[in-house]
Amino acid sequence: MKKKALREQIIANLVALAPDVRQFQADELYQRLFASHAWNTSHTVAVTMSTATELDTKPIIEAAQQADKRVLVPRTFSGRQMEFVPMTDAVRLEASEYGIQEPINGNATVKSGIDLIVVPGLAFTPEGDRLGFGGGYYDRYLADYSGQTVSLALDAQYFDTPEWTVNEHDIKVQQVITAH
Ligand SMILES: Nc1nc2c(c(=O)[nH]1)N(C=O)[C@@H](CNc1ccc(C(=O)N[C@@H](CCC(=O)O)C(=O)O)cc1)CN2
Ligand SMILES: Nc1ncnc2c1ncn2[C@@H]1O[C@H](COP(=O)(O)OP(=O)(O)OP(=O)(O)O)[C@@H](O)[C@H]1O
Numbered sequence: 001m002k003k004k005a006l007r008e009q010i011i012a013n014l015v016a017l018a019p020d021v022r023q024f025q026a027d028e029l030y031q032r033l034f035a036s037h038a039w040n041t042s043h044t045v046a047v048t049m050s051t052a053t054e055l056d057t058k059p060i061i062e063a064a065q066q067a068d069k070r071v072l073v074p075r076t077f078s079g080r081q082m083e084f085v086p087m088t089d090a091v092r093l094e095a096s097e098y099g100i101q102e103p104i105n106g107n108a109t110v111k112s113g114i115d116l117i118v119v120p121g122l123a124f125t126p127e128g129d130r131l132g133f134g135g136g137y138y139d140r141y142l143a144d145y146s147g148q149t150v151s152l153a154l155d156a157q158y159f160d161t162p163e164w165t166v167n168e169h170d171i172k173v174q175q176v177i178t179a180h
Pocket of ligand 2: 120121130131132133135137138139140143169170
């Protein structure tokens, strides 16, 4: 299937997911993340500010702060680039033109200072193939990133093999956590 049609289908499936089913799967994903080696060895963790269709990242941000980890969130800028800014009490967030909350103040953390990136996306395979929202932000960012990466896949986002075209610039995530 073409990427655009597949993205639309997955988004429709995510929107249609019954709230209790979504919550059950999400809780399982959080528990597995918090039990993972990657999580437990990381002091600085980059996480998105999720939108309604995505897995809710608030429990991840709260757990990281509880565990005294440094939490970073993305800020996009021209040229489809992205940087990560510490989520401190002083940070001010504003919705981007795509409706994603982004920090409007604060300085970006250097890439080498990030231990773990929780990589968002629409679809994942056990091999770490990933279909994103089409901006290429994470592929560009991860191209010269050497820390750990993990993605969390709700059932509707999990595919045995990539049912989309995998490109040369696509960077695999090191670990895909599922609810099963
Ligand atoms: N919550 C969350 N934050 C995130 C991401 C994410 O996936 N989830 N990102 C992950 O990358 C970055 C923003 N991602 C974006 C991805 C695509 C488009 C975009 O321009 N979409 C077009 C369709 C694609 C195209 O035509 O090229 C659009 O909606 O019109 C914008 C932002 C950073 N922050
Ligand atoms: N490392 C890179 N250098 C230059 N262009 C890139 C790179 N990675 C991706 N792109 C470009 O970004 C665009 C979107 O790529 P793709 O469809 O793979 O995004 P995605 O992985 O679905 O989205 P995202 O990473 O934002 O979640 C494409 O036009 C692609 O050529």
